[in-house]
């Protein structure tokens with residue numbers, strides 16, 4: 139048995155990534171938006187493996203990769219990816235030299251960052267490629283509309299000085315998960331006006347982008363010249379009350395490693411927060427909150443074993459959880475924590491139970507949960 143196969147067999151829990159689903163989802167985004175797709179692979183590809191997802195997404199037609207940090211972008215270059223890579227969490231203290239040397243397209247939201255990028259590019263004898271970020275109503279990153287004209291003029295000066303090229307302007311949608319044009323109309327008009335200001339300042343940005351997954355799938359107007367999609371690449375439906383034919387890529391499994399029969403009234407786990415009502419069989423599953431299973435699932439989470447659903451009982455521990463099973467469950471049986479077959483718990487089900495969003499569930503799995511890549 140190969141070392142990789144042996145490690146996967148020994149792992150207490152495994153994330154299996156369905157690359158056919160990722161390819162299908164990228165093609166769905168391309169068809170729905172009619173625009174080039176930037177596949178967002180930050181946070182280790184939303185927990186699916188950044189390099190592996192990147193390879194599949196590009197093979198399926200994506201043309202850009204998007205990440206948050208310089209380290210993530212440079213890691214893609216180290217993995218052999220020569221395509222455009224956009225990184226948006228950039229500040230004057232980022233490793234700009236490494237980013238510029240590796241040809242990473244950098245987001246820029248203020249004149250301080252622009253100055254640092256221009257200075258580093260000059261020192262390196264290179265031209266830094268930049269996309270200016272405008273805040274169109276999220277109040278997170280980006281220049282405010284008031285600061286935007288000044289940023290555009292400073293960028294024009296840096297461009298004329300030969301250290302920077304402004305290749306794009308961009309923003310992010312706060313409300314795209316809400317269907318209906320009203321949820322994106324304002325940011326869209328602010329970005330369009332911002333792009334006009336950039337042009338009037340003498341810039342010629344080839345790319346204008348704002349759409350995330352929900353924008354790409356539910357708001358065609360937001361596609362502009364390119365869409366940046368994360369959740370949808372991984373098969374997560376993010377538009378309230380709508381589905382767009384995406385296929386979940388992640389399956390999380392473990393196995394039954396201990397079984398015990400307990401008497402009525404037995405308290406299970408820390409604080410005995412659950413007591414069995416009658417004589418019961420309990421199965422130990424070696425995965426816990428330290429691996430990314432939210433403790434909130436202690437009250438109402440479930441797993442599927444051999445096609446049947448069983449409840450999680452007692453408080454989930456850091457490394458293990460207990461399930462109330464029946465006599466049909468055997469030592470070594472596969473336990474499905476997240477799956478895509480009918481009846482299996484989904485990422486969205488976990489997120490609802492835990493009071494969070496699927497993105498947090500996907501990125502919450504720890505390194506003890508092995509990654510296994512299934513390619514058609």
Ligand SMILES: Cc1ncc(COP(=O)(O)O)c(C=O)c1O
Nearest residue numbers: 178310350351366367368369370
């Ligand atoms: C700046 C930016 N663009 C695009 C995305 C992708 O968003 P989504 O996962 O909703 O497609 C993210 C994700 O969080 C983001 O931060």
